[in-house]
Amino acid sequence: MRFLRARTPEEALRLAEKHPDAKPLAGGTDLMVAWNAGRLDGKTMLDLSPLKAWARISPAKDGADVGALVTHARLMRHPEVLKFWPLLAEACGTVGGPQIQARGTLGGNIANASPAGDPFPPLAVYEARVRLVHAGGRRELAFLDVFAGVKKTHLAPGELIESVHLPHPPKPSRQLFRKIGTRAAQAISKTMMAGLLWLERDGAVREVRFALGSMAPTVKRLHAAEEFLRGRRLDRPTVDKAVELLAADVSPIDDVRSTRAYRLRAAQNVFRGFLEGRLGRS
Amino acid sequence: MKLTVNGKKRSYAGLPFKRLLDVLREDFGLTGTKEGCGEGECGACTVLVDGEPVNSCLVPVGQMEGAQVETVESLASAKKLSRLQSAFLEKGGAQCGICTPGMLMAAEAHRRAGGKKTRQAVCTAVSGNLCRCTGYKHIVDSVMAALKGRK
Ligand SMILES: Cc1cc2nc3c(=O)[nH]c(=O)nc-3n(C[C@H](O)[C@H](O)[C@H](O)COP(=O)(O)OP(=O)(O)OC[C@H]3O[C@@H](n4cnc5c(N)ncnc54)[C@H](O)[C@@H]3O)c2cc1C
Ligand code: FES
Ligand code: FES
Numbered sequence: 009m010r011f012l013r014a015r016t017p018e019e020a021l022r023l024a025e026k027h028p029d030a031k032p033l034a035g036g037t038d039l040m041v042a043w044n045a046g047r048l049d050g051k052t053m054l055d056l057s058p059l060k061a062w063a064r065i066s067p068a069k070d071g072a073d074v075g076a077l078v079t080h081a082r083l084m085r086h087p088e089v090l091k092f093w094p095l096l097a098e099a100c101g102t103v104g105g106p107q108i109q110a111r112g113t114l115g116g117n118i119a120n121a122s123p124a125g126d127p128f129p130p131l132a133v134y135e136a137r138v139r140l141v142h143a144g145g146r147r148e149l150a151f152l153d154v155f156a157g158v159k160k161t162h163l164a165p166g167e168l169i170e171s172v173h174l175p176h177p178p179k180p181s182r183q184l185f186r187k188i189g190t191r192a193a194q195a196i197s198k199t200m201m202a203g204l205l206w207l208e209r210d211g212a213v214r215e216v217r218f219a220l221g222s223m224a225p226t227v228k229r230l231h232a233a234e235e236f237l238r239g240r241r242l243d244r245p246t247v248d249k250a251v252e253l254l255a256a257d258v259s260p261i262d263d264v265r266s267t268r269a270y271r272l273r274a275a276q277n278v279f280r281g282f283l284e285g286r287l288g289r290s
Numbered sequence: 291m292k293l294t295v296n297g298k299k300r301s302y303a304g305l306p307f308k309r310l311l312d313v314l315r316e317d318f319g320l321t322g323t324k325e326g327c328g329e330g331e332c333g334a335c336t337v338l339v340d341g342e343p344v345n346s347c348l349v350p351v352g353q354m355e356g357a358q359v360e361t362v363e364s365l366a367s368a369k370k371l372s373r374l375q376s377a378f379l380e381k382g383g384a385q386c387g388i389c390t391p392g393m394l395m396a397a398e399a400h401r402r403a404g405g406k407k408t409r410q411a412v413c414t415a416v417s418g419n420l421c422r423c424t425g426y427k428h429i430v431d432s433v434m435a436a437l438k439g440r441k
Contacts, residue, residue: 011306011352033350040348041329043307053307057353081342105418106396107333110342111349 010052017061017141020168023054025143028165030054034077035111037104038120062115062170065089071175073139076115076168080127081106083114093174095130095185095202102126102187102200115169118154121161121226128227129202130185132219137173142166148173155226181207184288186278199223199260199271203282213237218282220275223258232256233279247283251276293354295320296364306352311335313351314361322362322391326420333419336392337361343399343418362391365398374398374436383432385423392419397433407437 012030014020024030030052033039042048056062062075065086072088080100083089089097103109103117103126117125118138128151136151140163149162151172156162163169182205188198200221206214216237218230233253240246260271281287291302295318302313314320314337326334328347335346338360365372374397377383384390393416400415412433413426421429 009305009307011350013306013352033353036348036350036353037330037345040309040350043350044309044328044347053350055350055353058355104330105333106399106415107336107343107345107418108330110339111344 009048009050011055012052013055013058015058017059017170020054020056020059021141021143024166024168027052027054032056032119032168034113034116035079037108037112038116056115056168068173071173074114074172074174076118076170076172077113078115080104080109080112080114080117083127084109089174092176093130093134095183095204096127096134096174098185099126099130099187099200099202114172118172119161119163119169121155121157121159123158123225123227124200124222125227126187126200126221129200129219129221131172132227132229133202133204133217134174134177135217137175139170139173140167141170142168146170152227152229158225177204178206180204180290182282182285182288182290184278184282186287188274188278199274201275201278203279203288205282205288211241212239213242216283218279220254220258223260223271223275225259228257230254230257230279237283242283242285247280250283251280254279291352291355293351293357293359295359296361302351304351307350309347310337310349310351310354310359311346314346314359320361320363324388324391326388326392331420332389332392333396333416334389334392336395336419338395338399341399341402343396345418360395362394365394372398373439374401374433377432377436378429381432381435382428383424389419389421389423393421393429397436400433401437407434409434412437 012023014023033053033055063077064075065078066073080103084097084101117127131151138149138151138154140147154161184203187200203218205216208214216234219227221227233250236253237250254276260268293300314323323337324334326332330345330348336343337346340358365375396416396419405411409430412430
């Protein structure tokens with residue numbers, strides 16, 4: 009086990025280039041579980057936690073940039089985040105308990121790429137962009153394009169998450185975050201979802217965005233239902249059809265936490281409630 | 291490497307990937323902090339780092355350079371228990387006691403952060419802590435009593 013500590017972003021990039029197989033370490037809430045179980049023996053760790061520049065939430069031209077090292081505890085209480093991206097604040101407040109929130113970071117959460125990352129559905133509907141850096145330069149990916157599969161990302165060896173850009177959304181007519189789990193804190197959820205809806209004056213849908221976690225190997229936007237709903241009024245047959253279309257974009261699994269049928273049913277019920285205005289808030 | 295533990299400056303020269311939990315117990319002799327699961331699930335190992343509650347089983351000590359760490363030993367003065375500790379005694383907040391140091395530190399973090407004095411807020415504050423004995427009611431009663439300053 010080698011433990012490298014980066015003091016500045018430049019040093020982090022140099023060390024990551026020199027040791028492309030080193031595991032970046034942020035809050036350690038995922039990595040230390042693996043380490044305690046002996047799964048990281050012999051590995052090199054690159055500790056990013058001293059990088060103050062990556063622990064900031066800063067205003068950007070059309071939104072905000074959230075540094076990779078910003079913790080869930082900060083995000084859930086940050087006034088700007090509560091004002092413009094309340095679904096993200098809410099989701100961060102459901103990550104584990106207070107101890108996990110205090111150390112777990114947004115960058116670590118994304119890089120970990122669990123199908124059950126609570127902040128993922130909000131980041132998907134806010135259309136966040138993830139900024140990646142390596143010794144040779146920077147690139148930006150749309151949030152959904154970061155993921156390659158269960159616990160897999162498209163980050164190259166030596167590449168680090170620097171920050172997450174959140175664009176300001178127009179004020180939604182309705183919004184929702186929902187986590188369906190077993191024990192409120194700590195439990196890995198069965199399903200979580202986030203929705204944003206904008207209505208025209210006449211009640212027709214201008215735009216709707218809905219994302220589901222734990223319903224496929226990676227977080228999913230409901231592209232088929234979203235497209236179908238655009239420009240339509242939310243009457244009974246329209247809602248029925250949209251709820252049916254939900255299944256087109258997900259592939260829930262049976263596992264120890266839940267069954268495929270339960271997950272699909274739970275998600276469809278919440279989606280229906282959201283479209284009918286019974287669930288969610290303005 | 292230097293850090294502050296319960297107000298005292300300490301130095302540590304061992305392996306950076308040793309868990310803070312083990313350094314506190316083995317190197318610094320502070321055995322008040324307990325290990326339950328070793329996986330971040332139970333909160334028995336909760337200590338405060340720069341005022342925030344963390345699971346010390348999930349922190350490599352190498353990350354604690356310059357940090358202020360507080361353990362359950364910091365709560366009482368030489369002769370007197372803290373109000374929170376007294377409340378746990380009076381209201382039956384502890385049975386076997388394994389979860390108690392972690393519960394106390396999670397509750398202490400809530401108190402210091404000026405957290406709400408409602409049962410719901412207290413439940414959320416200790417939601418990362420498991421207790422297999424009390425059924426939680428007496429724990430919440432204890433914390434509420436301490437927050438409200440009643441005897
Ligand atoms: C008891 C418990 C409960 C949990 N509950 C939840 C929950 O309810 N919801 C949820 O979403 N998660 C949960 N988690 C998972 C975890 O806490 C979160 O995913 C957390 O945000 C991870 O962040 P971290 O900083 O601790 O990551 P670390 O453990 O430090 O790192 C995680 C992964 O990301 C990589 N990494 C970290 N930072 C970067 C970076 N800047 N660039 C590139 N790669 C990086 C690491 O190499 C590693 O592979 C739980 C964990 C535990 C132990
Ligand atoms: S021993 Fe650390 S959380 Fe259980
Ligand atoms: S008192 Fe025994 S675990 Fe809580």
